[in-house]
Amino acid sequence: MTEAPWSSDMAWPTGMSPFDPFDAAIQADPYRHYAWLRAHAPVIRAGRPEAPLYVVSRYDDVLAGLKDSATFVSTPPGGEVIPGLLLMLDPPAHGPLRQTISRAFGPRAVNAIEAAVRTLVATRWDAFLAAGGGDAAAAFATPLTMGVIATVLGITVADAAQMRAWTNSAVDFIATRIRGVVNPDASVDSYARMRAFMADAMDRAARDRAAGCGRDTVIDALAALREEGALTPDEADGFACLLFMAGHETTTLLSVNCLDQLASDPSALAWLQAGGSPAAFAEEMARFRPSVHRLTRYAARATTIGGYDIPAGAAVRFLIASANRDATRYADPERFDPGRLGAAHTGFGAGMHICLGSWLARLELRLMLERIAATTASIAIDGARIPVEGGAFATSGLTRLDLSVTPRRM
Numbered sequence: 001m002t003e004a005p006w007s008s009d010m011a012w013p014t015g016m017s018p019f020d021p022f023d024a025a026i027q028a029d030p031y032r033h034y035a036w037l038r039a040h041a042p043v044i045r046a047g048r049p050e051a052p053l054y055v056v057s058r059y060d061d062v063l064a065g066l067k068d069s070a071t072f073v074s075t076p077p078g079g080e081v082i083p084g085l086l087l088m089l090d091p092p093a094h095g096p097l098r099q100t101i102s103r104a105f106g107p108r109a110v111n112a113i114e115a116a117v118r119t120l121v122a123t124r125w126d127a128f129l130a131a132g133g134g135d136a137a138a139a140f141a142t143p144l145t146m147g148v149i150a151t152v153l154g155i156t157v158a159d160a161a162q163m164r165a166w167t168n169s170a171v172d173f174i175a176t177r178i179r180g181v182v183n184p185d186a187s188v189d190s191y192a193r194m195r196a197f198m199a200d201a202m203d204r205a206a207r208d209r210a211a212g213c214g215r216d217t218v219i220d221a222l223a224a225l226r227e228e229g230a231l232t233p234d235e236a237d238g239f240a241c242l243l244f245m246a247g248h249e250t251t252t253l254l255s256v257n258c259l260d261q262l263a264s265d266p267s268a269l270a271w272l273q274a275g276g277s278p279a280a281f282a283e284e285m286a287r288f289r290p291s292v293h294r295l296t297r298y299a300a301r302a303t304t305i306g307g308y309d310i311p312a313g314a315a316v317r318f319l320i321a322s323a324n325r326d327a328t329r330y331a332d333p334e335r336f337d338p339g340r341l342g343a344a345h346t347g348f349g350a351g352m353h354i355c356l357g358s359w360l361a362r363l364e365l366r367l368m369l370e371r372i373a374a375t376t377a378s379i380a381i382d383g384a385r386i387p388v389e390g391g392a393f394a395t396s397g398l399t400r401l402d403l404s405v406t407p408r409r410m
């Protein structure tokens with residue numbers, strides 16, 4: 001029996017506070033803590049004494065845990081299963097639903113939308129460049145990602161903005177429901193509104209298809225699966241909402257992280273302009289500074305991780321961003337190296353829940369970096385640089401990044 005130490009009881013190096021998953025300063029720059037945890041305390045307990053979180057930081061432990069979906073489940077004990085919310089489903093329900101949904105939303109759709117995404121990227125980046133820069137999150141990455149998701153789903157940009165406005169309170173609502181807590185506040189309305197919007201959009205798509213004017217969008221494909229009985233109506237509109245919730249903030253933050261990297265390290269832009277692969281650059285960013293930092297699972301039975309006891313029902317936080325910097329896996333892991341070859345990472349998760357939308361995020365990032373390399377002479381930080389706060393490290397990155405940019409002479 002080896003009990004994982006409490007973060008607050010450990011002797012942290014001078015100048016480092018105990019690792020606390022709710023500390024804003026650590027969230028803004030957690031990598032020193034991650035390195036220390038991997039070296040000295042690969043499994044710790046943190047959070048409230050009555051509800052400890054088991055925090056796991058080494059690559060091998062993170063990967064093994066995420067792949068063991070029988071022991072580490074996504075729905076907490078006693079929590080409610082919400083239809084269509086693939087992310088929270090466990091075996092045996094997860095596999096068949098993911099397979100069905102992949103027919104509507106999978107990498108085959110890349111070819112269908114690449115040209116549209118390329119145009120969106122060029123329009124947005126060229127406008128940002130012509131303005132000499134600005135807040136890269138508000139003036140570039142957010143509208144770009146919203147435009148891409150609207151295109152893929154087949155909704156208008158105005159509707160996507162409304163969905164975005166509903167998202168945060170809907171996520172809060174879901175987070176409490178899956179823990180089995182009844183949440184009477186207004187956020188219930190937000191999730192109900194999102195679902196009603198998606199159900200209407202699918203009804204319209206089904207009518208258009210019957211009238212011979214269907215479109216090639218994810219909403220149309222989900223409506224078709226609903227019609228043939230492969231998805232229940234709840235699963236179809238629940239999943240359409242999930243695409244929105246899982247896709248927009250994650251991609252926006254990673255795009256801004258890329259821009260921050262380009263602004264902080266001029267050799268990164270030079271590397272791209274010397275013919276370096278934008279796809280490899282995006283991949284290294286997803287390893288080096290991913291926008292999702294941890295994934296939570298619940299122990300379905302008493303078990304161990306790295307020799308430490310994990311009691312049944314415990315909440316376990318797998319630090320995927322720490323795993324991505326593990327020296328047993330990557331040479332010189334604290335260095336951004338877009339030329340790194342064949343370095344698979346956990347920036348999009350691992351195991352059966354591995355990101356279903358990573359093809360879309362990769363497409364957007366690749367086209368963005370291609371456009372920047374082709375058109376831009378310099379990118380520099382020019383004002384505020386504000387990290388995302390809250391959500392206890394689920395996401396990480398900058399919510400505001402003021403840049404000045406200059407065009408390349410052709």
Ligand code: HEM
Nearest residue numbers: 086087243246247250251254292348349353355356357361
């Ligand atoms: C840079 C952008 C993105 C990052 C870093 C990211 C990250 C992740 C991660 C880490 C997971 C695994 C969650 C877990 O195991 O609990 C995940 C799952 C998922 N992501 Fe993404 N994601 C991104 C973009 C997107 C986009 C654009 C979409 C769709 C529009 C999307 C849809 C999903 C879905 C549906 C799942 C659940 C898959 C399942 O449970 O089987 N993601 N994502």
